[in-house]
Amino acid sequence: MSVAPDIEIAGEGDDDTVLPFAVEGLDVRGRIVRLGPSIDLILSRHDYPPAVSRVVGEAAALTTLLGSALKFEGQFQLQTRSDGPIEMIVVDFDAPDKLRAVARFDAERLNAALENGDVTTGALLGNGHLGLTVDQGADMTRYQGIVALEGEGLEEAAHAYFRQSEQIPTRVRLAVGEETLGSGDTRRNTYRAGGLMIQFLPQAADVASASVADEDDRWREARLLVDTVEDHELIDSTVSSQRLLFRLFHERGVRVYDPQAVHEACRCSxxxxxxxxxxxxxxxxxxxxxxxxxxxxxxxxxxxxxxxxxxxxxxxxxxxxxxxx
CATH class of the missing domain: 3.90.1280.10 (HSP33 redox switch-like)
Known part of the structure; x- marks a missing residue:
């Protein structure tokens, strides 16, 4: 499906889906993920403090962005271990569509950090490492990539991972927020999470490296466009992924592919x-x-x-x- 420059995209949000897309004029490929009921169920089960829920939501959105790219039925896991108030996060994505997550945190240190104004994801995670593991089954070799957490957020950790391990120029945006549903006695807040990732994949191999890509006008333009994305655009239930892509890339033309559903599911039994x-x-x-x-x-x-x-x-x-x- 193509989104032509002169077509206005209608439609509301598309919860619990991943939408792949391509901007051929910029040699860019990417995905948008929107998590609604799935992430709300995961977070409400644990009743985390809001700050922890926000970081876990970011981790879930990032894991879904990366795990949904698997071309086989396997397992993709994101795991952090660090010295911050949020000591560990584990998010599992069982391809093609199952998501679960859990976190461990020190409540006393978390409260102290929040009182000091240390509310960013990087501050709450602290220093440690982020591990990304792909498991294709017992008959295949597991792959694991590790990147340092150095007081930066998960977006920067993802950028560092792709620079070091995949050497693919990548830009990631993550957002988490709450939405109020109902009114009166039925009024309640629900969590939402969203993510957008683009990667520069030109035909010529000699311009694919991050250092060369930084000087490429196409990649510079794509990065600048993604940097205009505001958090609410990634989590607003009334704004569809297609509408956001149209805003970003309508002058270049963007092709969207079949959306992929995601749902919360645990593998315990x-x-x-x-x-x-x-x-x-x-x-x-x-x-x-x-x-x-x-x-x-x-x-x-x-x-x-x-x-x-x-x-x-x-x-x-x-x-x-x-x-x-």
Whole structure:
């Protein structure tokens, strides 16, 4: 599907989708992601403080931008480990469309940081590293790229990753916010997240490197256009991805491809948990048994609670997948 320069794009927002696009006049390829109910469900389950929810939302949008590019059914994971108040974030994207996320943070240090005005993503993450892992299955080699977190945000970390690992000129924009729905007693705030990524992929290999691309008028123009994107344009439920692309690139002409749906989904199951517990030694398994004689396991990602009879571990039996307390 092409968006011609003289066509006005109508339509409202397109929640929980990834929209690939190309601007052939600039030798640019990219994707826009908009997360609505999926990210709201992920964040509401954990009841994170707003500052943590914002950073987790950014990480989820970035992971979806990158993971949705996989051409096979595999797993893409983003993980941060750092010395800031938000000590760890893990976001899993199971291609082609499943997303889950979790974070660990120090509440006392978080409150102190916010009181000091340290509210940026870079300040809350601190120094450490960002790891990006692609897992294509047991028969394929896993790929992992690591980039340093040095008090910068996730956008800059993504730029550094592509400069160092992929050597593809890349620009990323991320945004997270809340939207008020309903009125009166039904009034509530819901989280939204969005992301936009463009990459310079010219036909001539000798101009593809970041250093040379910086001097290319096409890439300079594309970067400047993306830098005009405001946060609300990425998360406004009434502004579609196509409308935003039209605003940015209508003079050059932009081609959009089929959108890809995304939804929240956890890969936990009773069978997986039972199999994991079986790998523990007898003493470790005994310590897992509570006063009621049961083993209780809570999934860190989706907060689902599994109530397991220790006899299941010994016998190898189990209830159907998804049977949670």
């Amino acid at each position: 009773r069978e997986r948990i039972v199999a994991t517990i079986k790998t523990f030694g007898d003493d470790d398994r005994q310590h897992m048994v509570g006063d009621d004689g049961r083993i209780t396991v809570t999934c860190e990602f989706c907060s689902r609670v599994y109530d397991i009879d220790p006899a299941e571990i010994e016998s190898g039996g189990g209830k159907p997948e998804g049977d949670a307390a």
